[in-house]
Amino acid sequence: TQLLEQSPQFLSIQEGENLTVYCNSSSVFSSLQWYRQEPGEGPVLLVTVVTGGEVKKLKRLTFQFGDARKDSSLHITAAQPGDTGLYLCAGARGAQKLVFGQGTRLTINP
Amino acid sequence: DTAVSQTPKYLVTQMGNDKSIKCEQNLGHDTMYWYKQDSKKFLKIMFSYNNKELIINETVPNRFSPKSPDKAHLNLHINSLELGDSAVYFCASSGSPRSYEQYFGPGTRLTVT
Numbered sequence: 669t670q671l672l673e674q675s676p677q678f679l680s681i682q683e684g685e686n687l688t689v690y691c692n693s694s695s696v697f698s699s700l701q702w703y704r705q706e707p708g709e710g711p712v713l714l715v716t717v718v719t720g721g722e723v724k725k726l727k728r729l730t731f732q733f734g735d736a737r738k739d740s741s742l743h744i745t746a747a748q749p750g751d752t753g754l755y756l757c758a759g760a761r762g763a764q765k766l767v768f769g770q771g772t773r774l775t776i777n778p
Numbered sequence: 779d780t781a782v783s784q785t786p787k788y789l790v791t792q793m794g795n796d797k798s799i800k801c802e803q804n805l806g807h808d809t810m811y812w813y814k815q816d817s818k819k820f821l822k823i824m825f826s827y828n829n830k831e832l833i834i835n836e837t838v839p840n841r842f843s844p845k846s847p848d849k850a851h852l853n854l855h856i857n858s859l860e861l862g863d864s865a866v867y868f869c870a871s872s873g874s875p876r877s878y879e880q881y882f883g884p885g886t887r888l889t890v891t
Contacts, residue, residue, distance in 0.1 A: 699878045710882030760878050768821040
C-alpha cells in the first residue's frame with residue numbers, strides 16, 4: 669500500500685507554462701517535505717511544511733500543505749528547463765521516519 | 779566540501795558475492811539513514827542510526843547489515859547478493875531523529891549480475 673500518492677507521475681510541458689503536482693494520502697502527517705532529484709544525484713530538500721494550510725514560496729515554486737495535513741501541492745509558475753527533475757514528496761509520521769511518494773518526473777522543454 | 783559522501787558510486791558484482799558501501803557525513807548530524815531506490819524511483823527507508831545505535835530496521839533481509847563505527851559514518855554490508863538487490867542505495871543524515879530535514883548522499887548504483 670502506497671501511503672503517499674503523487675500525481676501526475678510524468679509531466680512534460682513547454683517552457684513558460686505553469687504546472688501543479690499533487691501529493692495525496694489518507695493518513696495525517698506531522699510534516700511534509702518536497703525534494704528534487706536530478707539524474708545520478710541524491711534528493712535535495714526544497715521545503716518543509718508543518719502547519720495545516722501552510723503556504724511556502726521558493727522563487728517560482730509555491731508549496732501548500734492541506735488543512736487536514738493529508739495532502740500537499742507544488743505549483744511552479746513560468747517553468748524553466750532548469751526545473752526538470754524528479755520531484756518527491758515525503759511525509760513524516762512520528763519523529764523518525766519519512767515515507768516517500770513515488771515521484772513526479774517533470775520535463776520542461778525549451 | 780561534500781556534506782554526505784558515499785563510496786563507491788557504482789558497484790557491479792555477481793550473485794552470491796559480499797559487498798560493502800560506505801557513507802560519511804561532515805554535517806555534525808546525530809542521525810544517519812540508508813534508503814533503497816528501485817527502478818521505478820520509489821525511495822524506501824532501510825535503516826536509521828542515532829549516535830551509533832540502530833533505531834529503525836524496516837524488515838530488511840538479514841543479509842543486509844549496517845554498521846556505524848561513529849556517528850559520522852554508517853556503512854552497509856550486504857552478504858550473498860541477489861539479483862533483486864540491484865538498486866540505487868542512498869545514505870542520508872539529519873540533525874536528530876526528530877529533525878524532518880534529511881540530507882542525502884549522491885547514491886551508490888548497485889548492479890548484481
